[in-house]
Amino acid sequence: MNLTIDIARRILEASKQRALELRSPVSIAIVDAGGHLVLFERMMSPYGWATGNISVAKANTAVMFNQSTDAVAQWGSGIPGFASSMATMSEGKFIMAAGGWPIRVGGATIGGIGVSGGNAPGRDDDIARAGLAAAEVMAVPAMQQPQPLGQVQQRPALQPTPSYPSVPSPADAQFNAPVNPTPAPQNVPNSTHHLDSDHDGSYGYDEEQLPFDQYNESRGGQS
Numbered sequence: 637m638n639l640t641i642d643i644a645r646r647i648l649e650a651s652k653q654r655a656l657e658l659r660s661p662v663s664i665a666i667v668d669a670g671g672h673l674v675l676f677e678r679m680m681s682p683y684g685w686a687t688g689n690i691s692v693a694k695a696n697t698a699v700m701f702n703q704s705t706d707a708v709a710q711w712g713s714g715i716p717g718f719a720s721s722m723a724t725m726s727e728g729k730f731i732m733a734a735g736g737w738p739i740r741v742g743g744a745t746i747g748g749i750g751v752s753g754g755n756a757p758g759r760d761d762d763i764a765r766a767g768l769a770a771a772e773v774m775a776v777p778a779m780q781q782p783q784p785l786g787q788v789q790q791r792p793a794l795q796p797t798p799s800y801p802s803v804p805s806p807a808d809a810q811f812n813a814p815v816n817p818t819p820a821p822q823n824v825p826n827s828t829h830h831l832d833s834d835h836d837g838s839y840g841y842d843e844e845q846l847p848f849d850q851y852n853e854s855r856g857g858q859s
Contacts, residue, residue, distance in 0.1 A: 639668045639739065639747040643774060644675040647739065647749060647767040654766035655679060655751075662753035662763055665691040666739070669746055671699050671729065680753060687753035689728070694736030694750030694760075696729040702745055705736035706761065735760030739771050 644666045655662050661679035665688070668674050673695075678688050697705045709732035712718045722730040735754070739747040749767050754760040 637741050637744065637746055639666075639674060641674065643741075643771070644747070646770050646774070648675050648677060650770035651749065651751060651763050651767035652677065652679065655763045658754075658756075658759060658762065660753070660755045660759045660763065662751050662760065663687040663691040664763070664767075665695045665750045666767075667692070667695040667699060667748050667750075669699060671696045671748075674747065684753050690731060690733070690752035691735070691750040693729050693731040694733065694752060695748040696726065696736075696750070697731055697748075698736035698738045698750065699745065699748035700726070700730065702738050704734070704738075704761075705732065705750075706734035708732055709734070733760075734758070735764055737761075737764050737768055739768065741771055741774060 648664055648666055651664050655664075661684070663678040663680070663684065664676070665673065666675045673692060676688065676692070678684065680687070694705050697708060701708050712722075712732050719730070719732050733752075735752055736748060736750040738745045739749055749764050751760040751764040754763065
């Protein structure tokens with residue numbers, strides 16, 4: 637969210653209204669997040685010309701350090717030469733005095749406000765905080781505001797979850813793998829038989845088989 641001229645006007649008007657209630661004419665300056673002047677009003681014109689420059693410096697200092705100028709004054713006063721160095725580097729847009737605050741909307745710093753010329757201690761801070769209150773009202777997100785009666789908030793339809801084929805793990809693949817059949821035995825050459833040294837290798841089965849009649853004749857007819 638950026639600091640528009642419309643938002644700056646509402647903040648300035650809230651601060652101005654508080655200044656009128658306190659009967660304290662002041663100068664009010666509003667800058668954006670880059671320190672550029674967006675809106676300015678000097679209530680005591682043509683007098684109090686110095687308060688104009690001071691209010692701009694307060695607004696810039698608040699944006700520069702993203703905290704109130706009163707807080708910057710508390711810790712900056714303990715650093716020797718800090719104020720003069722910062723004033724020189726910022727070309728006079730730095731000051732350590734109460735009355736400057738960062739403008740935050742939705743947790744983001746969008747600008748700063750500076751008030752100068754209050755006729756009593758604490759008046760500048762009081763007037764500046766009145767403008768911050770207007771900014772906080774604008775920071776309420778639209779989603780948190782109540783909806784009209786009878787209006788039902790539409791919710792986005794749920795999309796179906798896509799399904800994907802499961803991939804088996806390596807362990808499952810090991811157990812589910814098909815069992816390969818036992819390979820057929822190959823033709824193995826006859827193994828060599830080692831015979832005893834006193835054996836002639838003949839077992840009586842290598843002789844030629846003769847018919848029964850010829851066998852008897854070879855034995856001389858012996859029965």
